[in-house]
Amino acid sequence: MLSGREVLVSDIKRAEELHGHLGPFLVIGVRMGEIAGRFLNVEGGNSGMRVMVRVPLVTPFSCILDGIQAVTRCTVGNRRLKIRNSDGPIMAVFKLKGCDKTLRVLVRPQLIEVLRKRLMDGDPNEELAWEVASMPEETLFELSFSLKRKKE
Numbered sequence: 585m586l587s588g589r590e591v592l593v594s595d596i597k598r599a600e601e602l603h604g605h606l607g608p609f610l611v612i613g614v615r616m617g618e619i620a621g622r623f624l625n626v627e628g629g630n631s632g633m634r635v636m637v638r639v640p641l642v643t644p645f646s647c648i649l650d651g652i653q654a655v656t657r658c659t660v661g662n663r664r665l666k667i668r669n670s671d672g673p674i675m676a677v678f679k680l681k682g683c684d685k686t687l688r689v690l691v692r693p694q695l696i697e698v699l700r701k702r703l704m705d706g707d708p709n710e711e712l713a714w715e716v717a718s719m720p721e722e723t724l725f726e727l728s729f730s731l732k733r734k735k736e
C-alpha cells in the first residue's frame with residue numbers, strides 16, 4: 585500500500601507530465617481530484633464521475649483543470665468535465681452517476697491571493713507547488729456535501 589503522500593507525489597508527477605510544467609495551481613487541482621475520489625469512494629478514477637469546475641480561464645488559475653483531469657480522468661474529451669469561466673471563486677462540484685451525493689470543493693480565496701502575489705514576486709513555480717502539496721487540506725479548501733433527495 586502506498587502512503588497518502590506517495591500517492592500524492594505520483595499523482596503530481598502524472599499531472600505534470602500531462603500539463604507540461606509544475607505549478608501551485610496544478611497541485612491544487614490534483615488535491616481536489618484526490619479529495620473527490622476519497623469522499624465519493626472512487627479512488628483512481630471512475631467512469632461515473634462528473635465534475636463541473638468554475639475557474640478564471642487564464643493561467644495560472646486554469647492549470648487547476650489539468651490537475652483535476654489527471655487524477656479523476658474526467659476530461660474535456662470524454663465530456664465528464666464541464667468548465668465555467670468565473671471571475672469569482674474557484675470551485676469544483678463532483679458527482680457520481682446514479683448517486684445523489686454531491687461534493688463541492690471551494691478553493692479558499694485567501695490562498696489564491698497569497699499564491700498570486702508570490703508568483704508576481706517571482707517565487708519559483710515548483711517551490712510553490714510543493715508547498716501547496718504539503719499544506720493541510722483545511723488551509724486549501726472548504727468542503728461541502730449535499731445529498732439530494734429524489735423527487736417522488
Ligand SMILES: [Zn+2]
Nearest residue numbers: 607610644647
Ligand atoms: Zn500551468
